[in-house]
Amino acid sequence: xxxxxxxxxxxxxxxKEITLRESASIRAGAILxxxxxxxxxxxxxxxxxxxxxxxxxxxxxxxxxxxxxxxxQNMALLLCVSLAVTPAFKMRFWNIGAEGQTLMGGLATAxxxxxxxxxxxxxxxxxxMFVLSCAAGAVWGGxxxxxxAKWGTNETxxxxxxxxxxTQLVAYFVIVWEVPKGAGKIGIINQSTExxxxxxxxxxxxxxxxxxxxxxxxxxxxxxxxxxQGYEIAVVGESERTARYVGIxxxxxxxxxxxxxxxxxGLAGFLLVAGTDHTITTTIAGGRGFTAVMVSWLAGxxxxxxxxxxxxxxxxxxGAAEISTDFGLNHAFGDILTGIILFFIIGSEFxxxxxxxxxxxxxxxx
Amino acid sequence: MFDLVSFIPRAVVQxxxxxxxxxxxxxxxxxxxxxxxxxxxxxxxxICGVIGxxxxxxxxxxxxDPLLAVxxxxxxxxxxSALMGLLYCFLTVTLRANQNVTxxxxxxxxxxxxxxxxxxxIKLTGSExxxxxxxxxxxxxxxxxxxxxxxxxxxxxxxxxxxxxxLAIFLALVTAYVLRHTRTGLHLRAVGENPATADAxxxxxxxxxxxxxxxxxxxxGLGGLYYVMDYASGVWSNDAFGDRGWLAIALVIxxxxxxxxxxxxxxxxxxxxxxxxxxxxxxxxxxxxxxxMLPYLVTIVVLVITSMRDKRENQPPASLGQxxxxxxx
Numbered sequence: 001x002x003x004x005x006x007x008x009x010x011x012x013x014x015x016k017e018i019t020l021r022e023s024a025s026i027r028a029g030a031i032l033x034x035x036x037x038x039x040x041x042x043x044x045x046x047x048x049x050x051x052x053x054x055x056x057x058x059x060x061x062x063x064x065x066x067x068x069x070x071x072x073q074n075m076a077l078l079l080c081v082s083l084a085v086t087p088a089f090k091m092r093f094w095n096i097g098a099e100g101q102t103l104m105g106g107l108a109t110a111x112x113x114x115x116x117x118x119x120x121x122x123x124x125x126x127x128x129m130f131v132l133s134c135a136a137g138a139v140w141g142g143x144x145x146x147x148x149a150k151w152g153t154n155e156t157x158x159x160x161x162x163x164x165x166x167t168q169l170v171a172y173f174v175i176v177w178e179v180p181k182g183a184g185k186i187g188i189i190n191q192s193t194e195x196x197x198x199x200x201x202x203x204x205x206x207x208x209x210x211x212x213x214x215x216x217x218x219x220x221x222x223x224x225x226x227x228x229q230g231y232e233i234a235v236v237g238e239s240e241r242t243a244r245y246v247g248i249x250x251x252x253x254x255x256x257x258x259x260x261x262x263x264x265x266g267l268a269g270f271l272l273v274a275g276t277d278h279t280i281t282t283t284i285a286g287g288r289g290f291t292a293v294m295v296s297w298l299a300g301x302x303x304x305x306x307x308x309x310x311x312x313x314x315x316x317x318x319g320a321a322e323i324s325t326d327f328g329l330n331h332a333f334g335d336i337l338t339g340i341i342l343f344f345i346i347g348s349e350f351x352x353x354x355x356x357x358x359x360x361x362x363x364x365x366x
Numbered sequence: 367m368f369d370l371v372s373f374i375p376r377a378v379v380q381x382x383x384x385x386x387x388x389x390x391x392x393x394x395x396x397x398x399x400x401x402x403x404x405x406x407x408x409x410x411x412x413i414c415g416v417i418g419x420x421x422x423x424x425x426x427x428x429x430x431d432p433l434l435a436v437x438x439x440x441x442x443x444x445x446x447s448a449l450m451g452l453l454y455c456f457l458t459v460t461l462r463a464n465q466n467v468t469x470x471x472x473x474x475x476x477x478x479x480x481x482x483x484x485x486x487x488i489k490l491t492g493s494e495x496x497x498x499x500x501x502x503x504x505x506x507x508x509x510x511x512x513x514x515x516x517x518x519x520x521x522x523x524x525x526x527x528x529x530x531x532x533l534a535i536f537l538a539l540v541t542a543y544v545l546r547h548t549r550t551g552l553h554l555r556a557v558g559e560n561p562a563t564a565d566a567x568x569x570x571x572x573x574x575x576x577x578x579x580x581x582x583x584x585x586x587g588l589g590g591l592y593y594v595m596d597y598a599s600g601v602w603s604n605d606a607f608g609d610r611g612w613l614a615i616a617l618v619i620x621x622x623x624x625x626x627x628x629x630x631x632x633x634x635x636x637x638x639x640x641x642x643x644x645x646x647x648x649x650x651x652x653x654x655x656x657x658x659m660l661p662y663l664v665t666i667v668v669l670v671i672t673s674m675r676d677k678r679e680n681q682p683p684a685s686l687g688q689x690x691x692x693x694x695x
Contacts, residue, residue, distance in 0.1 A: 013693065045486075094466050094687075096402075153673040154682055156400065156466065157619050161662045161669070164609060168659040175652035290470050297467045330485030332604070335478020342471035343457065350461035 010358045023352050030348030031312075034341040041340065046327045053323060060322020061315050071318055073206035073276060076213040077268055079310040081285075081292040083213075083220045083303055084264030087257045088141075089293075090224065090301050091237045097144065097159025099289025100166030101137040101262045103282070105269025107170050108136035110280035113189045113196035113273070114177055125196050130270055137266020138259045140166060145258030149251035163289065170282045188278050198275040209275045216264070221303040233257055265289070298345055316341060371519045373637070373644055375526050379597050381636030382527075383408065383607075385534045386589030387614025388632060389541050389625045394582035395618060396545060397575045398558040398685040399458060402469025404586050405611020406476020407450045411587020412594045413480040414446030415439035416602050419503040419595070420487060435506040439591065447587025450476060451580035459575045462689040473611070480590075481604040504600030507592075530592040535629055537585055542626035554578055558683030561690040571690055589614065613639070616665040622672060622680040635661045 039050030046053070061071050081098050088095040112129040120128070140162055147153035179187050190196060201207040224230040236243045236253050243250050268288070273280055295313060299305035320334030387404055394401045401407075419439040423430065454472055457463045487498060508528035545551040556564040557574045565571050593610070594602055617635055621627040642657035672680040 014691075096466065096470070147670050147673065151670065151673040151676070153670050154619075156402075156687065157615070158666060158669055160402075160612065161616055161666045164612065164662040165659050165666070168655050168662075171655040171658070172652050175655060287474070290474070293470055294467055297464060328489065330482045330604075332478040332481035332485065335474050336482055339471055339475025339478060342467075342474070343453065346457055346463045346468055346471060347461050349463055354462075 010356050012354050012356055015353060015355045018352055026348055026352050027345065030344045031341070034344035037344065038337045038340050041336070042323065045333075046323075046329065048327065054319075056323050056326050057316075057319025060320075061318045063322075067318070069204065069206050071314060072210050074318070075310050075314040076206070076210045077272060077276075078288050078291060078295060078314055079306060080213045080216060080268040080271060081265060081288045082295040082299075082306050082310055083216055084137075084261050084268060085289075085292050086220065086261075086296045086301050086303065086306070087224065087230075087233055088261040089296055091233045091254065091257050093145070093148065093254060093258060094156040095141065095144075095159050095258065095261055096156055096290065096293055097141065097162045098261075098265045098292050099285045099287070100159070100163035101140045101265030102269040102272070102285040102289055103163075103166040103170050104136040104140045105133035105266025106273040106280050106284055107166075107173060107269070108133040108266065109196070109270045109273040110177075110186070110189060111173070113278075114186075117190045117193065117195035120195075122195060122197075126198065126274065129196055129274055130267070133270035133273075134263040134266040137269060138263040141258045141262020141265065142255060145255045148258075149254045167282050170280060170284075174280065174282065185281060186279050189280075190278070196274055197278060198271075206276065209271050212271065216267075217303050217307060224301075224303065229253075229256070294342055298342075312341075313338060369644070371522055373640075374523050374633075376640055376643075377633055377637035378523075378527065378531065379636070380639050381632035381634075382531045382534045383589035383593045383597070383610050384614045384617050384635055385538055385628055385632035386592060387586045387611055388617035388621065388628045389534070389538045390582040390584070390586030390589070391615055391618045392582075392621070392623050392625050392628070393541055393545075393554075393585065394579045395623060395686055396554050396558045396683055397578035398561060398683055398688065398690070399454070399575060399579050400465050400469065400687040401451075401454055401472075401579060401582070402466060402615070403450065403454055403472025403476060404469075404583075404615055405609070406473035406479075407447050407583050407586050408590035408593075408611045408614070409476045409480030409607060410450050410590070411443045411447040411584075412590025412607060413483050413602070414587070415443035415591040416498060416500065416594055417483060417487065418442030419500045419600070420498060423500060423502060430502050430506065432506045432509075435503045439503060439507075439595065440588075443587050443591040444584045447583045447590075448580050450587075451583025452576075454583070455576045455579050458689060459572055459579075462691055465687050465689070477605075480607070484602045484604050498600075498602045500595070500600030500602075502600075504595050507595040508599070528592075528596040530588065530596055533588070534592070537588075538625040538628050541585075542624060542628075545625070555683070558685060561685055562692075565690075565692060575690075586611075586614070613661055616662060619682075620665050620668050622668075623682065638664065 039053060042048070042053045043050050060067065062068055081102060085095050085098050109129045112125060112132060116125055116128070144153065144155050144158040144162060147158060148155045174186055175184070177186050178184060198208055201211070224233070232243070232248050232253050235246070235248060236250055240250055243253070269285070272284055277284060291313060295306055295309045298309040316338050317334050320337045321331060323329065324331050324333040387408055391401060391404050416439070418441065419435070422435065422438045450472060454468060457468045458465050484498065507530060510526060510528065545555065553564065553569045554574055556567070557569060557571055561571050590607065593607055594600065598606065613635060617628060617631055620635070621631045638660040639658070641660065642654035645654070645657060
């Protein structure tokens, strides 16, 4: 304690504002650095030259028309979950239960397909599936929200726990409905009748999903930035006290926003089960609920930016999958690369939000 | 008939990874850092131990020195998880990034890291073994007291575990003591409750957050090591560790941030985790899946009840999840 205090070498302060160019160049720099780091890691592990590795990644993502469609489909679903969690995040309600909400939506869809598949015609069945899956997701998101609004229960931990309750619930129904008995899985539902399957547009299996999510992106952007409810969300997120002072019913906003958030996750589950997979498993959400948190945050909770961030993450994932097959590595390689890139982007946020000023010469300032 | 003598030891071995994770996470959360990277860190702790043991077994060729066989994997495991903890701190404390996002990214990375090296270690090192089965190292880790078997049910319930199990209980007790009865613990709690006040009192926030989180990560990493070396007999299989990391976080809430309560609570959770194996459900396998929900449901109930009762001492640290920036005040 007796050591004389030296002046710090640099000084950190919050930026007042940042120009678009600055913020874009900081993020681009982070991604470039991250790609360089990934190349180093890949080269160290595979011994290939990094340019060839990126060539492989590119091929994995865009190599064939089929691959491009898979990329778009994965991106659409990830974007859908990300859009779903965003209103909650803007309100500073950390909904990390998107995984469970998506699963519940998927479960409701699968239940309709299995139980009502031969009783109702598709024009009745599909809207019913849609409504029920949104409702299931909304319930799953609504329970933590009500507790948060009433008693201030920690939502991060609550929504996290709800994921595993949902997983086990799906596991239960998978065994109840398994085909054939003892198989431990359901398999493709209504393979012959295609009851409850979303129609294919223009012969493309994934086109409908992509279009729905594209529309949803626009709607969410308008909802958050142009509507009264979106404004209320922003105020509650900035300061609950201000919100109360201006007469916003905070509890109502919390519950309403989480119902919306959960319902959209349910929609993602609906698209997954009815639109593409036509089955349900405990892992059908595939970690999207967690990845969505990062997609949404990286985009600064802006739905339009999320198109970019979800694209980036899916691109990495698909590319890394190709690397691992090509070089005979484990598929988890993609997770490592995603992790590295995320660390760089997360770290770069600091430079966008804060300014570092170096002292010209120590001791001059007092 | 419910076989308690065989149930309790199995519940205990299930509980040890959870206890490590929960002790580590409690320590971390007391500093105000909500480290959702714990599941990933536990994977890293496990796989680093495996890598260390694998390289040692390969180089030693059949003749293992028991001391080294324990020391090398343990050092590797501690080093790996400490690095993860440092990374988390660098991003959230120094760079003030969002803790939830950083934690989730670390979990993605850590689980990927574990599965990748678990699946590719043999290929990468070019060795000629069919799978990673470190039974020799595992034998050193799970060595029991020689007379444990001769003591009947007492030996089975209390003495049938490897040394890491006892270390977990010891660490939980030490952590509880440090948090409640030492000046360091008091300072640490102050940092977690109200960093601005602690800062004004002259406590070095950054140092406390770093130290608590890195030590917490190392403790959690040992949970991964215990799982693979003792519980799984040295056999690494991808994703086998499962969601135990999240369960450890649940345990932290369940015990309302008290590591000593964590010991019985972990055993309870371990018991709930495997209860389905002991419940006679006949041919109806589906009900077993519902039993697996129990630990999570119990946690939710506890979480809601503690928030309803709103008792001060049962609440999460007040600044949990928030980065501290002196100039924000």
